[in-house]
Amino acid sequence: MVRVYRQGDCLMRELESPRLGLHISVGKETQVVGETGLPHRVQVSKVIQTLDGRELAVVEDEGQIVHPEHAPIKLASGIYEVSRVRSYSAVDSFSS
Numbered sequence: 001m002v003r004v005y006r007q008g009d010c011l012m013r014e015l016e017s018p019r020l021g022l023h024i025s026v027g028k029e030t031q032v033v034g035e036t037g038l039p040h041r042v043q044v045s046k047v048i049q050t051l052d053g054r055e056l057a058v059v060e061d062e063g064q065i066v067h068p069e070h071a072p073i074k075l076a077s078g079i080y081e082v083s084r085v086r087s088y089s090a091v092d093s094f095s096s
Contacts (some may be wrong), residue, residue, distance in 0.1 A: 005025045005080075007073050008064045008077075009034035012057065012080040023048045029078065030055060032084045041043070041066045041084055063087065 005012040010032040028055045030047045031039040044063035056079055057063065063075035 003078065003080075005065060005073055005075060006085070007040055007067055007070055008036075009084050009086060010040035010067075010082045011085045012042070012065065012066055012075065013083070014080050015056070016057070020048065020050065023050045023056075030057065030082060034084075035086065036069075038068055044080075047082075052094045055073065055079060056080065057082050066078045 002016055003014040019063065026047050026049050028046060030042045030043060032042065033039050040061070042057050042065055044057040045060040046058040050056065057074045057075075058079050059077050061077065065073040065075065
């Protein structure tokens with residue numbers, strides 16, 4: 001079963017069979033800045049950037065998503081794609 005974690009605008013989706021190919025390691029933390037301007041910090045074992053532009057978070061022992069307005073979310077071991085999603089509003093979808 002694929003694990004998915006979401007905190008505000010930050011979405012983490014586990015990759016079942018990750019094929020990393022060539023990539024660049026960019027540290028142990030990345031940020032997803034939401035609509036409020038406050039960052040969701042993703043703290044993991046390693047953050048990598050793939051050549052096709054995806055940002056992946058590698059969680060070996062433990063990881064977490066941290067935001068000043070929410071309780072931290074603990075991440076299970078795995079490899080996750082990190083993305084930003086906007087809040088859905090039914091009213092916005094009907095406006096011209």
